[in-house]
Amino acid sequence: MATQHSRSAARLMMAPAVMLLLGWMLVPLIMTLMFSFKKYLPLRGGDLGWVGFDNYIRFVSSSSFWPSVMTTLIIVGGVLLITLVLGTLLALLLDQPMWGQGVVRILVIAPFFVMPTVSALVWKNMFMDANYGLLSYLWEFFGAEPIQWMSQASLTSIITIVSWQWLPFATLILLTAIQSLDHEQLEASEMDGATTLKRFWHIVLPHLSRAITVVLLIQTIFLLSIFAEIFVTTAGAFGSKTLTYLIFQRVLESQNVGLGSAGGVYAIILANIVAIFLMRIVGQNLDK
Amino acid sequence: MGRIVLEKVTKKFEHVEVIPPLDLTIEEGEFTVFVGPSGCGKSTLLRLIAGLEDVTSGSICIDGRETTSLPPAQRGLAMVFQSYALYPHMTVRKNIAFPLKMAKMDQAEIDRRVTTAADVLNLTDYLDRRPGQLSGGQRQRVAIGRAIVREPSAFLFDEPLSNLDAALRVGMRLEISELHKRLKTTMIYVTHDQVEAMTMADKIVVLQAGFIEQVGSPLELYRAPCNRFVAGFIGSPKMNFIEGDEAAKQGAHAIGVRPEHIKVSATEGAWKGVISVSEHLGSDTFFHVHDTGLAETITVRVDGEVSFDHGDTVYLTPRDDMIHRFDANGLRI
Numbered sequence A: 001m002a003t004q005h006s007r008s009a010a011r012l013m014m015a016p017a018v019m020l021l022l023g024w025m026l027v028p029l030i031m032t033l034m035f036s037f038k039k040y041l042p043l044r045g046g047d048l049g050w051v052g053f054d055n056y057i058r059f060v061s062s063s064s065f066w067p068s069v070m071t072t073l074i075i076v077g078g079v080l081l082i083t084l085v086l087g088t089l090l091a092l093l094l095d096q097p098m099w100g101q102g103v104v105r106i107l108v109i110a111p112f113f114v115m116p117t118v119s120a121l122v123w124k125n126m127f128m129d130a131n132y133g134l135l136s137y138l139w140e141f142f143g144a145e146p147i148q149w150m151s152q153a154s155l156t157s158i159i160t161i162v163s164w165q166w167l168p169f170a171t172l173i174l175l176t177a178i179q180s181l182d183h184e185q186l187e188a189s190e191m192d193g194a195t196t197l198k199r200f201w202h203i204v205l206p207h208l209s210r211a212i213t214v215v216l217l218i219q220t221i222f223l224l225s226i227f228a229e230i231f232v233t234t235a236g237a238f239g240s241k242t243l244t245y246l247i248f249q250r251v252l253e254s255q256n257v258g259l260g261s262a263g264g265v266y267a268i269i270l271a272n273i274v275a276i277f278l279m280r281i282v283g284q285n286l287d288k
Numbered sequence B: 001m002g003r004i005v006l007e008k009v010t011k012k013f014e015h016v017e018v019i020p021p022l023d024l025t026i027e028e029g030e031f032t033v034f035v036g037p038s039g040c041g042k043s044t045l046l047r048l049i050a051g052l053e054d055v056t057s058g059s060i061c062i063d064g065r066e067t068t069s070l071p072p073a074q075r076g077l078a079m080v081f082q083s084y085a086l087y088p089h090m091t092v093r094k095n096i097a098f099p100l101k102m103a104k105m106d107q108a109e110i111d112r113r114v115t116t117a118a119d120v121l122n123l124t125d126y127l128d129r130r131p132g133q134l135s136g137g138q139r140q141r142v143a144i145g146r147a148i149v150r151e152p153s154a155f156l157f158d159e160p161l162s163n164l165d166a167a168l169r170v171g172m173r174l175e176i177s178e179l180h181k182r183l184k185t186t187m188i189y190v191t192h193d194q195v196e197a198m199t200m201a202d203k204i205v206v207l208q209a210g211f212i213e214q215v216g217s218p219l220e221l222y223r224a225p226c227n228r229f230v231a232g233f234i235g236s237p238k239m240n241f242i243e244g245d246e247a248a249k250q251g252a253h254a255i256g257v258r259p260e261h262i263k264v265s266a267t268e269g270a271w272k273g274v275i276s277v278s279e280h281l282g283s284d285t286f287f288h289v290h291d292t293g294l295a296e297t298i299t300v301r302v303d304g305e306v307s308f309d310h311g312d313t314v315y316l317t318p319r320d321d322m323i324h325r326f327d328a329n330g331l332r333i
């Protein structure tokens, strides 16, 4: 009895917060859904009535749709690959006893504290500028023609910048995972005749698999919606337009709220497809 | 196969000398037990032999082969760790097969050896489980299985039973002893449990602060401990030490009598005292006797049927032929 009482009391107490959160999520979602079925041009006549699936068809049949999906996947995939590989290597390195370990660890984590807009601007102007960027000097030092990073290698640039931001996160999670590896297991495998490489492959990597899936999942969720890094660097030009950016352009640059909303719904579907895939992998991994 | 010779081996961690120069020979097929109090360097010594730690100086020969600078895998030894150190993501079968796979043995031979090992250790039904799905004793057996498939020239055990409950420990103790009888391979076994040491060993090495205090068979150590440390360490309950006049009468600085070598009587005897605690184990009874004027407490071990209570006055008589005498330096006279 007592527990039932306190349980219903607890529900009552939580209700306002739950309602608030629910409203917070549901209102924008429902509004997006609603607008996606309307022709709504704020500066050119406002609400022009229901149009059924028109916006959905137009969004997909636009010539920029599939390229933007591809761009999104390339950026997400590229960043995941780089952060996971480099993150694992860095974590292995940081796990070694060395002089000044504490300072080095803080330095490695530092990029995570820099705001995306700021770090993208720093990269764009200090490193990747074709005239006075540090990378241009490096290229010139070796006698090569400096690269116009933003225009000639827009995707590479964005992937580099975003990877730099997310590397600390991956490193940190993987480092804690490595540190939790039982030392005797490594020694046992050493006695069993496993070389360093085999030890990594058979013992360390399986131990990290869980941490890797966590990094994969969390990063994907955040990377699908990166925006600032593109906005301040290429502004969506030179084939760097992601789905998120396309939606932004539809809503704000062409002032077509209905079309943008339809794009938003597509983005939700894409995110969910990716999420389901990832959950499957994570589920399998966490079961073990 | 499996003769291990340590010559003037030392080990320093930073500037602390954990193992002072130490010589030790472990004969082929011998079951050698390292005992000593916590922190005396038993594990360190074992890890030096295994190659998991580098010696600071000295040499280690295995079967006449100089192995001091060889990596662990090339020394032909197998080790069983206290935490078992099984690979959690591999099945029991893969765990046991791992060293063979690393040695690039062909699959048919691997299968044969794993099956044999599983048979010997009663693991056949568990081959497809993961370590997480096994009990402590089963995990221990898997760890042993992983060691025996390699057919090493010697086994190293570091307190393998200390994570098991008392009943299982007795069972595993027997299994390991049986395994040794069957394989006849050299085994080095580290423990701080002196019952394990006494029951399993062919040869006990008593260590203290990295020094070897005495090497000998269990009964040698029990009957003729070479100093007070060994006398106090081997045997349970501990030997009673008496200093002062009583010892001087025997021409020694201190005398030692084991609890089981003292006779108790209600009426007459050499020493008079009062029982403070009596512990009944069923088969035996331990009396802790105070106020003897000889030592703070004298422990006596008698037959389970003898019964005295707290506060009873008793007389104690040591068996003359079982008195150990020690000089001022603690050495046996």
Ligand SMILES: Nc1ncnc2c1ncn2[C@@H]1O[C@H](COP(=O)(O)OP(=O)(O)OP(=O)(O)O)[C@@H](O)[C@H]1O
Pocket: B013, B014, B018, B036, B037, B038, B039, B040, B041, B042, B043, B044, B045, B192
């Ligand atoms: N890696 C290390 N660095 C510094 N000192 C160490 C290291 N490993 C062990 N020691 C020291 O060496 C001494 C012997 O340690 P060891 O682990 O061999 O003891 P032990 O006899 O196995 O004890 P226990 O019965 O508690 O396992 C201890 O004083 C310990 O503090």
Ligand SMILES: [Mg+2]
Pocket: B042, B043, B044
């Ligand atoms: Mg130890």
